[in-house]
Amino acid sequence: xxxxxxxxxxxxxxxxxxxxxxxxxxxxxxxxxxxxxxxxxxxxxxxxxxxxxxxxxxxxxxxxxxxxxxxxxxxxxxxxxxxxxxxxxxxxxxxxxxxxxxxxxxxxxxxxxxxxxxxxxxxxxxxxxxxxxxxxxxxxxxxxxxxxxxxxxxxxxxxxxxxxxxxxxxxxxxxxxxxxxxxxxxxxxxxxxxxxxxxxxxxxxxxxxxxxxxxxxxxxxxxxxxxxxxxxxxxxxxxxxxxxxxxxxxxxxxxxxxxxxxxxxxxxxxxxxxxxxxxxxxxxxxxxxxxxxxxxxxxxxxxxxxx
Amino acid sequence: xxxxxxxxxxxxxxxxxxxxxxxxxxxxxxxxxxxxxxxxxxxxxxxxxxxxxxxxxxxxxxxxxxxxxxxxxxxxxxxxxxxxxxxxxxxxxxxxxxxxxxxxxxxxxxxxxxxxxxxxxxxxxxxxxxxxxxxxxxxxxxxxxxxxxxxxxxxxxxxxxxxxxxxxxxxxxxxxxxxxxxxxxxxxxxxxxxxxxxxxxxxxxxxxxxxxxxxxxxxxxxxxxxxxxxxxxxxxxxxxxxxxxxxxxxxxxxxxxxxxxxxxxxxxxxxxxxxxxxxxxxxxxxxxxxxxxxxxxxxxxxxxxxx
Numbered sequence: 001x002x003x004x005x006x007x008x009x010x011x012x013x014x015x016x017x018x019x020x021x022x023x024x025x026x027x028x029x030x031x032x033x034x035x036x037x038x039x040x041x042x043x044x045x046x047x048x049x050x051x052x053x054x055x056x057x058x059x060x061x062x063x064x065x066x067x068x069x070x071x072x073x074x075x076x077x078x079x080x081x082x083x084x085x086x087x088x089x090x091x092x093x094x095x096x097x098x099x100x101x102x103x104x105x106x107x108x109x110x111x112x113x114x115x116x117x118x119x120x121x122x123x124x125x126x127x128x129x130x131x132x133x134x135x136x137x138x139x140x141x142x143x144x145x146x147x148x149x150x151x152x153x154x155x156x157x158x159x160x161x162x163x164x165x166x167x168x169x170x171x172x173x174x175x176x177x178x179x180x181x182x183x184x185x186x187x188x189x190x191x192x193x194x195x196x197x198x199x200x201x202x203x204x205x206x207x208x209x210x211x212x213x214x215x216x217x218x219x220x221x222x223x224x225x226x227x228x229x230x231x232x233x234x235x236x237x238x239x240x241x242x243x244x245x246x247x248x249x250x251x252x253x254x255x256x257x258x259x260x261x262x263x264x265x266x267x268x269x270x271x272x273x274x275x276x277x278x279x280x281x282x283x284x285x286x287x288x289x290x291x292x293x294x295x296x297x298x299x300x301x302x303x304x305x306x307x
Numbered sequence: 308x309x310x311x312x313x314x315x316x317x318x319x320x321x322x323x324x325x326x327x328x329x330x331x332x333x334x335x336x337x338x339x340x341x342x343x344x345x346x347x348x349x350x351x352x353x354x355x356x357x358x359x360x361x362x363x364x365x366x367x368x369x370x371x372x373x374x375x376x377x378x379x380x381x382x383x384x385x386x387x388x389x390x391x392x393x394x395x396x397x398x399x400x401x402x403x404x405x406x407x408x409x410x411x412x413x414x415x416x417x418x419x420x421x422x423x424x425x426x427x428x429x430x431x432x433x434x435x436x437x438x439x440x441x442x443x444x445x446x447x448x449x450x451x452x453x454x455x456x457x458x459x460x461x462x463x464x465x466x467x468x469x470x471x472x473x474x475x476x477x478x479x480x481x482x483x484x485x486x487x488x489x490x491x492x493x494x495x496x497x498x499x500x501x502x503x504x505x506x507x508x509x510x511x512x513x514x515x516x517x518x519x520x521x522x523x524x525x526x527x528x529x530x531x532x533x534x535x536x537x538x539x540x541x542x543x544x545x546x547x548x549x550x551x552x553x554x555x556x557x558x559x560x561x562x563x564x565x566x567x568x569x570x571x572x573x574x575x576x577x578x579x580x581x582x583x584x585x586x587x588x589x590x591x592x593x594x595x596x597x598x599x600x601x602x603x604x605x606x607x608x609x610x611x612x613x614x
Contacts, residue, residue, distance in 0.1 A: 028583075047583045056581070169562040169571075238575065245552035246562065255476040255553065262583050264476075268545065270582070274363070274575035276335075276354045 001110060001199070002063055005090050006044075008108070008206045009061045012092055013046050015214055016059070022052035025059065030260065032064075039066045045263040049270065053101075053221060057094035058266030062087070062259075069113055070256040072249045076183045077116075085113040089121075090206070091250065093267040094213070099233035100223040102127035102134065102175070102216065103240060105267070106209040107250060108202045119198045120182040122157060123209040124165050125216075126175030126240060128233040129225070129283070130290040134216045135176045139299035141212035142179045145204040150191050157181050162292070167243050173291040174243045176299075179205070232283045234273035241272050308417060308506070309370055312397050313351075315415070315513045316368045319399055320353050322521055323366070329359035332366065337567065339371075346373045352570040356577065360408075360528060364401035365573030369394070371564070376420055379559040383490045384423075392420040396428075397513070398557065400574040401520070406540035407530040409434035409441065409482070409523065410547060412574070413516040414557060415509045426505045427489040429464060430516040431472050432523075433482030433547060435540040436532070436590070437597040441523045442483045446606035448519035449486045452511040457498050464488050469599070474550050480598040481550045483606075486512070539590045541580035548579050 017024040025046035034040030041064030048057045069085040071078065089109030096103065108121035125138050139158070146154035157179035165174040184201075186192050193201065244251050244267050254264035278284050324331040332353035341347030348371030355364045376392045378385065396416030403410065415428035432445045446465070453461035464486035472481040491508075493499050500508065551558050551574050561571030585591050 045583070049582060058583070169565075169568045234578070241548060241579075242552060242572070245549060258476075261476045265549070265581060266583065268581035271541070271578065271580050272548075273578050274572060275356060275577070276352070276365070276569050276573065 001088060004199075004203065005061055005063075005088055005108070008090050008203070009044065009046065009059050012059045012090075012206075012210060013048075015210055016054065016057060016094060017048060019214060019217060020048060020051040020053040023048050023050065023054075025057075028263075030263075034065070034067070039064050039257050039259060041065055043263070045260075045266065047266060051097075053096060053098075053217065055095050055097040056270035058092065058263075060091045060263055060266055062089060062091075062263075064088075064257070064259075066257055069111075070253055072252040072256055073111065077118075080113050080116060083113040085111060087111050091267075092209075094217075095237070095269045096217065096221075098221060098223070099128040099225050099229040100220040102130075103237070103269070104209070104213045104216075106206065106213075108205055109250075110202070116185075117195070118183045118185040119202055120184065121202060121205055122161055122178060122180035123205065123213075124161055124175055124178035124180065125213075126236075127290065128236050128287065129229060130176065130287055131220070132290075134219070135290065136299050137215060138176065138178060138212050141208040143300055145201070145208040146179065148204070149193060149197060149201050153191055154179065156191060165243065167239060167247065169246070170239065170242070172239065172288070174239065176290050176292070228280065229283070231273070232280045234271055235275060235279050236287070237269040237272040238274045240267075240269055244268065308395055311506075311510065312368055312370075312395060312415070315397050315510070316351065316353065316366050319366045319397075319513075319517060320355075322517055323361065323364060323401060324355060326521060326524060327355060327358040327360040330355050330357065330361075332364075335570075337570075341372070341374070346371050346564050346566060348372055350570070352567075352573065354573060358404075360403060360405075360524065362402050362404040363575075363577035365399065365570075367398045367570055367573055369396055369398075369566075369570075371395075371566075373564055376418075377560055377563040379556045379563050380418065384425075387420050387423060390420040392418060394418050398574075399516070401524075402544070402576045403524065403528075405528060405530070406435040406532050406536040407527040409437075410544075410576070411516070411520045411523075413513065413520075415512055416557075417509070423492075424502070425490045425492045426509055427491065428509060428512055429468055429485060429487035430512065430520075431468055431482055431485035431487065432520075433543075434597065435543050435594065436536060437483065437594055438527070439597075441526070442597065443606050444522060445483065445485060445519050448515040450607055452508070452515040453486065455511070456500060456504060456508050460498055461486065463498060472550065474546060474554065476553070477546065477549070479546065479595070481546065483597050483599070535587065536590070538580070539587045541578055542582060542586050543594070544576040544579040545581045547576055551575065 013025040025048045028045045031042040043062035046059045065086045069083045071081045092106045094104050103126040106123040143154040161177045161180035164180045320332040332355045335352045338349040350369035353366045372393045374391050376390050378388045398414045400412045410433040413430040450461040468484045468487035471487045
């Protein structure tokens with residue numbers, strides 16, 4: 001498991017570093033011995049900042065053990081909170097410089113607490129200047145990751161993603177969705193799988209993310225943009241910050257468990273703007289219809305082609 | 308009460324708008340009828356954006372009634388959560404363009420829930436390039452607001468401010484403090500005051516804030532700064548965002564009670580930066596010793612002069 005997650009981190013860093021061209025990832029290996037109540041463990045935080053393609057991006061591997069499972073780790077199984085646990089995972093957020101390229105996020109994680117284990121993860125996409133064919137490609141990759149495991153898994157996890165990545169105070173989805181799963185193990189109703197199958201699914205999530213996001217970034221990187229689109233991107237990145245600090249369970253888990261703040265907040269954009277009113281009603285009119293929380297637009301059925 | 312808060316808002320907008328010179332505040336009056344579970348009320352959100360002195364600032368007046376007091380409104384009196392309530396207040400955050408001038412925050416608020424009422428509020432200062440004499444002036448203003456009401460009120464509320472404006476995940480205070488009070492009424496241990504005195508104190512807080520911040524901004528506005536200081540300011544503003552979205556009870560109260568997001572998030576900086584490591588160890592070495600959470604540096608005893 002640990003070796004496989006290490007390979008996934010390396011593959012992501014190699015692919016996105018090569019795509020950037022100007023900068024590679026700087027890897028910061030860390031280790032922490034537990035101080036009784038605290039967290040013990042190790043990891044490698046890989047960060048790319050101020051690149052040509054990516055303004056900021058991070059791929060973090062962590063393997064931690066804690067005395068008390070924080071509430072944010074297990075919203076659906078509150079009875080496990082307080083147990084000692086082990087958590088392994090890889091988490092990725094890429095913030096491109098160009099507003100033509102969406103921000104993307106992927107996470108895979110494995111928890112065990114005594115005799116209980118579960119997997120979680122998924123990927124989601126946050127465009128600024130959306131292209132329907134990118135969204136279709138993204139959801140096809142999500143469906144491809146799920147298909148070998150259960151005919152209805154994609155539909156279920158896509159719903160989970162729409163529900164999770166939602167900014168209640170804005171009444172807005174964070175992006176165009178993808179898949180999100182939590183508490184997946186042998187006992188999960190309808191979709192339960194033995195450990196080995198869960199593990200394979202986790203790998204498929206990583207592989208599909210890498211391919212799909214790489215394709216979208218390559219397709220959009222040469223498109224021009226101006227001050228107007230840049231301004232809008234910075235404003236929309238404010239929503240990304242709001243989601244991560246107010247709602248994101250991974251971020252709250254990290255902050256609650258006393259993790260390393262700069263590594264946890266690797267998901268923050270390099271630069272974000274706030275304004276009392278949206279700076280661009282036209283670009284809003286283009287983007288907002290894509291943020292289809294709860295409206296269940298079927299991206300797989302769309303007639304749009306590849307980007 | 309309402310009239311007095313309206314006057315305070317007008318005075319703040321007039322003073323800071325005049326200080327800016329280039330832009331005045333745009334006032335957005337709003338009204339909301341309750342929809343059963345929701346919030347009813349009215350207010351005036353005054354925002355100054357893209358000014359000469361202030362890059363973004365807001366002075367919000369609100370007068371709302373709700374069916375169920377959200378938990379964030381009353382951390383110290385959880386038994387009141389769920390009651391119907393009325394809340395009136397003025398809230399100010401000013402983000403100057405120059406890193407030579409601190410960001411400032413002031414809030415005064417009055418709650419009633421059935422037969423119970425209480426006041427809350429305070430002001431605090433967040434410098435980027437700190438000047439000791441500014442911090443001394445700020446704390447003298449805080450002490451002056453408190454002195455007529457109780458000999459030990461300043462010390463108590465200063466401690467309250469240090470405790471409240473603290474980013475646990477960073478192990479850092481948000482700024483150099485000031486005063487913070489909550490749940491102040493006739494029954495408050497040691498510092499309890501009848502309604503009229505609480506009201507006078509609230510006015511003194513507004514008046515002292517206006518004077519002290521105006522003086523600091525005037526003293527620092529002509530100082531030069533470069534790309535380096537600007538970059539550091541944007542990075543430190545990231546901490547401001549983190550505090551407001553992760554810890555601030557006023558922000559959480561607003562988001563929980565279904566308020567207007569753009570008005571609640573008026574406190575967000577116009578532009579903020581995140582990086583894996585601080586961009587400037589030297590500027591950190593200058594700033595961080597001022598962030599004296601729990602270390603109780605006595606600013607009133609300092610020999611520093613006026614700015």
